[in-house]
Amino acid sequence: MLKLGGKVIRIEVAGGATEVxxxxxxxxxxxxxxxxxxxLRERSAYLVRAGVTEIPSxxxxxxxIGEAAKxxxxxxxxxxxxxxxxxxxxxxxxxxxxxxxxxRGEIRVLYRKSSPHNTIMVTEQCQHYCLMCxxxxxxxxxxxxxxxxxxLIRIMPRGTGELGFSGGEPTLFGERFLETLRLTKALxxxxxxxxxxxxxLFADRRFAADYAQIRHPDMMVxxxxxxxxxxxxxxxxxxxxxxxxxxxxxLNLKEFGQKVExxxxxxxxxxxxxxxx
Amino acid sequence: MSKFLPPESFAxxxxxxxxxxNFTRLEGDSYLATNMVGESLIVxxxxxxDLVNKRLAPSHPSYTDARAKHLIAEKGDKAxxxxxxxxxxxxxxxxxxxxxxxxxxxxxxxxxxxxxxxxSRQSEDKGAFDMTLEMADKSLDMVFRSxxxxxxxxxxxxEPLLNFDLIRYIVSKAKVRAAAEGRDLEIxxxxxxxxxxxxxxxxCRDNHILLSVSLDGPSDLHxxxxxxxxxxxxxxxxxxxxxxxxIVGYDRVSALMTTTLASLPRVREIVDEYVGLGFEGIFLRxxxxxxxxxxxxxYAAYDTEQWLKFYKDGLQYxxxxxxAGIPFREYYTTLILQKMFTCAxxxxxxxxxxxxxxxxxxxxxxxxxxxxxxxxxxxxxxxDQTFRLGSVLENTYEEIFLxxxxxxxxxxxxxxxxxxxxxxxxxxxxxxxxxxxHAVYGDVVGRKxxxxxxxxxxxxxxxxxxxxxxxxxxxxxxxxxxxxx
Ligand code: SF4
Ligand code: SF4
Numbered sequence: 001m002l003k004l005g006g007k008v009i010r011i012e013v014a015g016g017a018t019e020v021x022x023x024x025x026x027x028x029x030x031x032x033x034x035x036x037x038x039x040l041r042e043r044s045a046y047l048v049r050a051g052v053t054e055i056p057s058x059x060x061x062x063x064x065i066g067e068a069a070k071x072x073x074x075x076x077x078x079x080x081x082x083x084x085x086x087x088x089x090x091x092x093x094x095x096x097x098x099x100x101x102x103x104r105g106e107i108r109v110l111y112r113k114s115s116p117h118n119t120i121m122v123t124e125q126c127q128h129y130c131l132m133c134x135x136x137x138x139x140x141x142x143x144x145x146x147x148x149x150x151x152l153i154r155i156m157p158r159g160t161g162e163l164g165f166s167g168g169e170p171t172l173f174g175e176r177f178l179e180t181l182r183l184t185k186a187l188x189x190x191x192x193x194x195x196x197x198x199x200x201l202f203a204d205r206r207f208a209a210d211y212a213q214i215r216h217p218d219m220m221v222x223x224x225x226x227x228x229x230x231x232x233x234x235x236x237x238x239x240x241x242x243x244x245x246x247x248x249x250x251l252n253l254k255e256f257g258q259k260v261e262x263x264x265x266x267x268x269x270x271x272x273x274x275x276x277x
Numbered sequence: 278m279s280k281f282l283p284p285e286s287f288a289x290x291x292x293x294x295x296x297x298x299n300f301t302r303l304e305g306d307s308y309l310a311t312n313m314v315g316e317s318l319i320v321x322x323x324x325x326x327d328l329v330n331k332r333l334a335p336s337h338p339s340y341t342d343a344r345a346k347h348l349i350a351e352k353g354d355k356a357x358x359x360x361x362x363x364x365x366x367x368x369x370x371x372x373x374x375x376x377x378x379x380x381x382x383x384x385x386x387x388x389x390x391x392x393x394x395x396x397s398r399q400s401e402d403k404g405a406f407d408m409t410l411e412m413a414d415k416s417l418d419m420v421f422r423s424x425x426x427x428x429x430x431x432x433x434x435x436e437p438l439l440n441f442d443l444i445r446y447i448v449s450k451a452k453v454r455a456a457a458e459g460r461d462l463e464i465x466x467x468x469x470x471x472x473x474x475x476x477x478x479x480x481c482r483d484n485h486i487l488l489s490v491s492l493d494g495p496s497d498l499h500x501x502x503x504x505x506x507x508x509x510x511x512x513x514x515x516x517x518x519x520x521x522x523x524i525v526g527y528d529r530v531s532a533l534m535t536t537t538l539a540s541l542p543r544v545r546e547i548v549d550e551y552v553g554l555g556f557e558g559i560f561l562r563x564x565x566x567x568x569x570x571x572x573x574x575x576y577a578a579y580d581t582e583q584w585l586k587f588y589k590d591g592l593q594y595x596x597x598x599x600x601a602g603i604p605f606r607e608y609y610t611t612l613i614l615q616k617m618f619t620c621a622x623x624x625x626x627x628x629x630x631x632x633x634x635x636x637x638x639x640x641x642x643x644x645x646x647x648x649x650x651x652x653x654x655x656x657x658x659x660x661d662q663t664f665r666l667g668s669v670l671e672n673t674y675e676e677i678f679l680x681x682x683x684x685x686x687x688x689x690x691x692x693x694x695x696x697x698x699x700x701x702x703x704x705x706x707x708x709x710x711x712x713x714x715h716a717v718y719g720d721v722v723g724r725k726x727x728x729x730x731x732x733x734x735x736x737x738x739x740x741x742x743x744x745x746x747x748x749x750x751x752x753x754x755x756x757x758x759x760x761x762x
Contacts, residue, residue, distance in 0.1 A: 035601035039553025158527070158555075186482075186526045 002091055005108040008100070009066075009084040025101050027110065027151055028061050032094040043155070045083075047092055061100075065090045083107070095157050099148070110152055119164030119196075120149045122177065126169040128198055129238040137168055146173055146180060153184050160188055166196040174201070178210055185216050192218035199223040199260075200242060202249030212256035220259035223250060289335035293349040296357060300325060301702035303742060313693065314364035314620055315705035316346035319746070364620045371624050371637070374425040376678075378626070378638035380651060381416060381447060382433050383408050384440040385643050388471055389505045393537055393564065395655035397435050407440050408643045413447050415669035416641035421454050422674045428455060431465040431489075433640075433651070438472040448484055465489050467533075469503065470517040471510060478524040488521055490514070492532040492554070494540060494547035502537055518554065532556055536564050541583055544591035548605070552598065558606035561591050563733060581729045585736050596744075599754055606758050613741060614759035616706045626650065628708035628734070630692040635666065635683045645670045647677050649686075652712040664712060686711045686721045697725035703738045 028045040034056040036044065045061035055062070062082045076082075083100060085092075085107065092098070095113030100106075111118050122145050126137035149165075156163075163184060170177050184193060193216060202208040202221075223246060226236040230243035253260050300310040308325045311317040320328065320339050327333040328349070333340050343349045347364075350357040371377075385406040387397035398406050408416075420428060430451060432444055448464060455462035466481070467489045481488060492514060493499045499511040521530050532551065534540075540547060544561070551559045563584055591607065598605045615623045626633035634649035641647055645668045648654040653664030664686075667677040690711035692698035698707065710730050714723035725731040745752040 033602055035597075037549050037552045037598060037603060039549040183523055186523050189526060189528055 002109075003088040005106065006086075006088065008105050008107050009086060011084075011100075011102050011105060012082045013080070024103065025099060025148075027097055027099050027148065027155060029155055029157075030063065030092055030094060030096045030098065031059070045098070047094075049090070063089075063092070097152060097155065110148075111156060113157055116161055117164060118160065118162070119166050119194075120152060121166050121168070122146050122149050122170045122180070123168035123172060125172055126167060126198070127172070127200060127239055128169070128242065131236055131238065143173065143176070146176060150180055150183055153180070153187060156188065158188065160191045162192045162194060163188070164194040164196065169198055169200075170195060171197050171201040171207075174207065175210070178214065181211075181214055181216070181219070185214060185219075193220070195219070195221045197221050197223055198237070198242070198246055199249035199253070200245040202252050203245040205252055208249070208252035208256055208258075211253070212258055218259075220261055221253060222261045222263055224263040224265050226265065289340060289344065290351060291333075291335040291340075293331060293333075293344070293351045295329065295331070296347050296350055296361065298348045299700055299702040299704065303739065307746075309702045309742065310343075310348060311702045311705050312346070312348060312361070313705060314347075314361060314368055315616060316348070316364075317617070317702075317705075318342055318346055318348060319742075367620050368622055371622060372631070374423075374427070375636055376423045376639050377425045377427060377624070378429045378431060379416075379420045379423075380431045380433050380638065380640045381408065381413070381437075382435070382640065382643045382654070383437045383443045383447075385435040386439045387434055387436040388439070389436065389469060389503050389510065391503050391535075393502070393535060395658050403440075406435070406643055408443060408641075408645075410443070410446065412641070412643075412645045412669055413443060414450075415645070416647075417447065417450055417454070419639075419641070419647070419669060419674055419677070420451070421458065421460075425460075427461045427463065429463045429465065431467060433467050435643075436469060436472060437466055438468050438477060441477060445480070448486070452484070463487070467491075469510065469514065470521060471505060471513040473517045473521060475520070475524065478521055481521075481529075482525045486525070486529075488525060488530045490518065490521070490530060490532050491535065492518075492551070493534055493537070494543060495550045498539055498543060498547070501539060502535065515554070527555075533560060534562060536562050536584070536587070541587050544587050545594045548591055548594050548598070552603060552605060557604065558608050558611070559591075559595075560608040561588050562609070581733050581736075585733065588737065589740060592740075592744075596751060596754065600750070610737075610741065610755075611758045613706055613737065614755050617741070618756060618759040625708075627710055630704075630708050631687045632690050632709040632711050634664065634686065634712060635678065635680075636687065639666075641669060647672075649683055650712055652716070656712065656716055661716075663715060686715075690714070690721050695722055695725075697731075701725075701735075703735055706738050707734050 029043065030047050031040075031044040032047050034054065036056070038058055041056075041058040042060045044059055045063050046056060046059040048055060048062060048064040050065060057076070060080065062076070062080065064082060064084050066084070066087050081102075089107070089109075092109070093112070093114060096109065097111035099108045099110055110120070123142055124135065124138045124140070124145075125142065129137065165180075181193065184191065199221060202211065225233060225246065227233045233243040233246075234240055250260055250262065296312065298310050298312040300308050303309050303319065306321045307319055308322060309317060309319055310325065310328075318339065324333065324337065324339050327337075328339070328343060333343070344351065344354075347357045347361050385396055385398045386400055386403070387394075390397065390399055400406055420430065428451075430447070437444060444466065451462060451464070464484065465487045469491045470488070480486075491503070493502045496511040499514065500508055503510040518530065534547065548559055592610060595605055595607050612623050612625045612628060615621070622629060624637060626638050629637060634653065638650055639647060640649075640651055640654050642654050646654070646657070647666045647669060648657065649664040649666055656663065657665055663682060666680045666683055689695070690709040692704050692707060692709050695709070698704050698709075701707070711721035713730050714728065715721050717729070718724065718727070723730070741755070745755055
């Protein structure tokens with residue numbers, strides 16, 4: 001299992017400045033290309049691996065794995081930063097995108113260029129509280145995650161094959177989430193979109209219609225249904241009336257010609273399985 | 278005994294006739310031979326001697342090539358001539374579609390005052406420099422007389438966004454007519470983006486309009502070239518480019534660069550600027566010799582040699598970028614490569630034969646005049662009305678497109694009969710540019726040895742061939758460029 005997030009070893013700012021700017025959360029694209037044109041360097045973080053001696057100048061950020069490489073700070077401008085990462089992150093590659101939180105000394109890998117299935121988590125909130133949920137929802141305003149998703153989409157490499165959106169429940173942001181989908185379509189017209197949702201908001205015809213209006217050629221909503229028995233489904237997701245709303249959502253989506261994939265996840269022991277749908 | 282005959286029974290006999298082709302010396306002992314459909318062969322001097330004197334041995338590797346490319350035909354090869362005819366038809370196929378690109382100058386007013394601009398007016402007077410509804414209607418009537426199944430309308434200026442109401446008017450009418458007649462309609466707005474609002478961009482998105490935007494290089498160069506009140510042309514460009522990509526679509530926005538004296542030493546920075554802003558290629562254009570450019574002697578201030586240096590250095594840098602894993606293309610080169618590698622003509626107005634004027638593109642000016650090309654209307658701004666074909670208010674379609682000056686110009690400048698071009702081995706890659714020739718030398722044919730158009734293009738053809746001969750990797754890259762479009 002790759003480690004996708006954690007603490008960094010150290011963040012240093014070149015030019016003798018000891019103060020690391022507080023509280024800033026930045027997304028950076030990783031580059032391993034020493035011949036990257038100047039105009040792209042400032043926005044990129046150059047990854048220095050073990051044994052590398054020549055370090056190109058002008059990158060906005062430098063990452064070094066472990067203590068393997070010694071970066072000569074004298075060469076750097078004083079706004080440039082060097083972040084040291086543990087060996088766990090040596091898998092990082094050119095085109096990957098990470099979030100660095102310098103106040104907390106944290107790194108999170110958000111996008112892997114070589115992965116065919118990148119998924120953005122846009123919220124931790126949800127109307128469900130599923131029995132087996134691996135990341136139980138939180139009731140906090142985390143709309144910064146959606147802002148971050150938009151930023152990621154803006155800097156994501158062109159030619160990404162597929163992009164997923166998950167949560168929590170991504171549609172809880174309503175129109176703002178649709179904006180994110182429109183942005184993805186405009187900037188990455190060839191990228192297929194997969195949305196993991198409980199589908200309940202699509203029971204609102206207006207919302208389903210606005211969603212369909214995006215007219216994306218390859219966009220699909222994946223919706224889990226745990227049982228054909230409303231009581232069982234509602235029990236699994238711990239929400240009364242959920243089954244009914246989800247089904248009405250699916251029917252609306254189908255009516256507007258949208259792609260829907262009904263998933264039948266494994267259910268907790270003792271529950272009735274989906275038989276007819 | 279076997280029923281099969283040995284290969285020798287079918288071997289080339291060595292008795293052949295020459296089919297029409299031209300040749301030209303490249304560097305050293307190498308010669309380029311091409312025929313009118315763009316098939317080409319590079320041979321050394323003695324092989325060429327043997328080839329033209331009908332002494333080339335069938336065992337010589339170039340013999341098979343020359344036969345396959347229809348430079349020679351063995352006695353009895355009847356298909357060669359027919360294939361040549363077929364490829365010639367393919368090459369000139371677009372002619373039957375006649376005019377495809379229709380440029381509408383919706384206004385001459387502009388918020389910029391670019392030093393090299395030929396046409397723009399700094400005026401609040403809408404009446405004087407805007408196209409009227411009546412002219413727009415009459416122009417559309419002309420557009421839909423074109424036999425072309427694909428209709429392309431491009432809005433030009435001035436700054437066309439200053440007369441956006443008229444754009445809406447024309448777009449909605451054109452859409453209805455195109456749908457009724459089953460034609461494909463493509464709409465482009467050429468703009469600096471400085472006045473683009475969310476509303477305008479959403480309109481472009483909803484109506485599938487493409488944007489062709491202007492970017493001259495890094496901030497200081499762009500702002501120097503494109504002065505506007507506030508001196509913020511570049512800053513507005515960058516902000517509105519992002520907005521346009523997010524609303525209209527990334528692939529719906531392309532950029533065009535204008536080369537000036539100040540650009541010449543900075544081609545790498547200009548390319549870098551394009552890469553940095555996420556463009557996938559650049560068009561390294563020559564400065565046009567029209568309008569203020571001639572009046573202010575900006576054109577005379579640097580010669581073709583200097584521009585060629587700019588172009589070659591830019592191309593070199595672009596090749597280096599590709600080798601460093603950054604895919605990026607030069608579009609003028611790509612157009613030429615398409616002509617070199619395929620028998621389809623990319624249909625670029627400034628590099629086609631017969632010339633593109635009137636028959637590939639036509640301009641409907643803000644005052645109702647119809648011009649044979651963008652350059653023709655710029656010439657008119659300098660009081661030279663040679664290529665004014667008529668007016669939508671006064672003339673019929675026939676009067677405009679059968680205009681005597683247009684037809685005689687097309688005929689006289691036809692490269693397969695023009696002096697020097699007709700014998701030039703680069704002819705299949707080149708084109709006729711009679712308006713340039715008229716503007717600079719006073720006649721539509723021009724003396725090629727003295728022509729900057731000829732000098733510039735011939736130097737490019739030679740350069741590209743040499744680059745490919747020197748480096749297989751570059752050839753592979755160029756083939757990819759020509760295949761992508
Ligand atoms: S923006 Fe275009 S029309 Fe306006 S002044 Fe510059 S070149 Fe002329
Ligand atoms: S313009 Fe020059 S390069 Fe082009 S075909 Fe004529 S002679 Fe050849």
